[in-house]
Amino acid sequence: MASVLPLSTHDGDERLPMLLGFQRVGDTTARKTRFMDYGRGIYVYDTDGREYIEATASFYVASLGYQHAELVEAITAQYRELPFFVSALNRTSRTALELAEKLVRRVPIADAHLLFAATGSEAIDFLIKLLYFQGVARGTPQRRTVIGRHGSYHGATLGAASLTGGHHAEFGLPLPGFRHVSQPDWHGRREPGETAQAFAQRLARELEQTIASEPAGSVAAFFAEPMSFSAGFKVPPPDYFPAVTAVLAEHDIALVADEVVTGFGRTGHWFGAETFGLTPTHMTVAKGITSGYFPLSAIAIGPELYADLERGSAAVGTLAHAGTYAAHPVGAAAALKTLEIIERDGLVEHGRRMGELLAQGLNRYATHPLVGEVRTMGLGGCLDFLRRDADDRPVNDEAAADDLCYEVYQALLEAGVVARPAGRSLIVAPPLIVQPTEIDEICRRIGRALDLVLGARAGR
Numbered sequence: 001m002a003s004v005l006p007l008s009t010h011d012g013d014e015r016l017p018m019l020l021g022f023q024r025v026g027d028t029t030a031r032k033t034r035f036m037d038y039g040r041g042i043y044v045y046d047t048d049g050r051e052y053i054e055a056t057a058s059f060y061v062a063s064l065g066y067q068h069a070e071l072v073e074a075i076t077a078q079y080r081e082l083p084f085f086v087s088a089l090n091r092t093s094r095t096a097l098e099l100a101e102k103l104v105r106r107v108p109i110a111d112a113h114l115l116f117a118a119t120g121s122e123a124i125d126f127l128i129k130l131l132y133f134q135g136v137a138r139g140t141p142q143r144r145t146v147i148g149r150h151g152s153y154h155g156a157t158l159g160a161a162s163l164t165g166g167h168h169a170e171f172g173l174p175l176p177g178f179r180h181v182s183q184p185d186w187h188g189r190r191e192p193g194e195t196a197q198a199f200a201q202r203l204a205r206e207l208e209q210t211i212a213s214e215p216a217g218s219v220a221a222f223f224a225e226p227m228s229f230s231a232g233f234k235v236p237p238p239d240y241f242p243a244v245t246a247v248l249a250e251h252d253i254a255l256v257a258d259e260v261v262t263g264f265g266r267t268g269h270w271f272g273a274e275t276f277g278l279t280p281t282h283m284t285v286a287k288g289i290t291s292g293y294f295p296l297s298a299i300a301i302g303p304e305l306y307a308d309l310e311r312g313s314a315a316v317g318t319l320a321h322a323g324t325y326a327a328h329p330v331g332a333a334a335a336l337k338t339l340e341i342i343e344r345d346g347l348v349e350h351g352r353r354m355g356e357l358l359a360q361g362l363n364r365y366a367t368h369p370l371v372g373e374v375r376t377m378g379l380g381g382c383l384d385f386l387r388r389d390a391d392d393r394p395v396n397d398e399a400a401a402d403d404l405c406y407e408v409y410q411a412l413l414e415a416g417v418v419a420r421p422a423g424r425s426l427i428v429a430p431p432l433i434v435q436p437t438e439i440d441e442i443c444r445r446i447g448r449a450l451d452l453v454l455g456a457r458a459g460r
């Protein structure tokens with residue numbers, strides 16, 4: 001099945017006729033790029049015929065793995081019936097409605113309504129836009145500031161990139177009306193000896209101060225992933241969300257759970273909000289909803305915002321918002337089948353069990369000389385390369401830990417495992433369909449990569 005592509009027209013150091021995400025633009029050469037050709041289960045194969053375990057489900061997306069026959073069949077069937085139809089002007093597809101009906105029963109928001117989009121970034125931007133509309137509709141247009149967290153990634157469009165907690169300076173962002181508070185990075189940012197509880201309280205005070213520094217009544221929402229993968233697999237201390245949500249409740253500020261990564265089984269429950277006991281006001285989902293077989297995202301809108309949208313649109317005559325590809329019938333069919341398979345095959349529970357094996361496997365490296373901490377949650381885990389000494393002080397600085405993480409990532413890639421370096425943490429989060437022997441293999445190769453890097457460093 002491996003087809004070796006004739007890449008000779010783009011060989012060596014010549015720039016490819018495309019740009020790729022999150023890398024130096026000048027690195028987009030054939031020599032530095034791996035071209036994937038096909039996938040099966042949790043494996044992908046490049047054009048040289050090399051096999052890789054996709055141990056991040058390709059950025060936490062392909063939860064059912066590659067070439068899931070039933071999913072491919074459902075998508076094909078939808079293509080035959082209704083390959084496209086726009087959802088606007090009192091028209092939509094039957095499939096889109098079925099998906100909305102399914103999701104409102106599934107999300108942990110009572111009386112939710114769904115607004116569909118195509119990508120996670122769009123879902124974030126659209127929700128911010130709806131919050132602005134709500135402010136105007138209520139006669140409080142100044143209520144439009146949103147708060148995100150340093151290190152969190154929320155997307156590439158202007159609003160989502162502004163909400164993202166980093167990479168602002170080079171783009172001249174954020175736009176006005178975006179503030180950021182600390183990530184619950186207890187391992188990296190605690191004062192020596194500071195308990196997880198004291199750390200959580202400190203972050204809640206920071207949020208309180210940030211809100212107080214803005215004009216009264218101007219903060220509309222706080223956006224947080226229940227657990228941030230992008231910030232480096234930051235499992236929040238148990239007291240973090242109770243302390244933070246108490247502050248939000250006091251100021252009547254909406255809690256938005258960005259579940260683009262954590263939704264649909266990743267954290268051991270259907271949603272990260274359930275894993276962390278959250279009752280979000282609104283929620284954004286994408287990625288795993290279709291296992292990545294078609295781009296589709298959604299916002300679950302809480303009832304108060306929905307009522308304001310209805311009232312506001314009645315007053316102005318329309319809600320002047322649509323996305324041509326929002327609620328795409330093929331995406332809706334892909335999502336319906338993905339959710340059906342997750343339910344029918346008990347993949348949330350399966351993922352939780354596989355996550356326990358992953359935790360056992362990764363924790364074997366907690367005392368490895370290169371590793372500072374192992375964190376796990378649901379079907380995911382990371383090795384954090386920031387080490388602390390007996391006095392609880394960091395031994396290596398953040399930049400050194402980042403470099404080390406990247407070195408281990410490269411060694412692991414050479415060993416045929418795709419993991420995700422996120423700052424100083426190397427993340428593993430395989431598809432939900434992963435099997436025990438595959439978890440063992442991932443963990444075994446991680447051990448080999450760690451030893452290889454340790455040996456190479458000792459020899460320098």
Ligand SMILES: Cc1ncc(COP(=O)(O)O)c(C=O)c1O
Pocket residue numbers: 059119120121122124153154155156225230258259260261286287
């Ligand atoms: C938490 C989170 N939100 C939003 C997004 C943006 O999603 P997309 O890349 O589909 O626009 C991402 C992407 O990785 C994400 O991790």
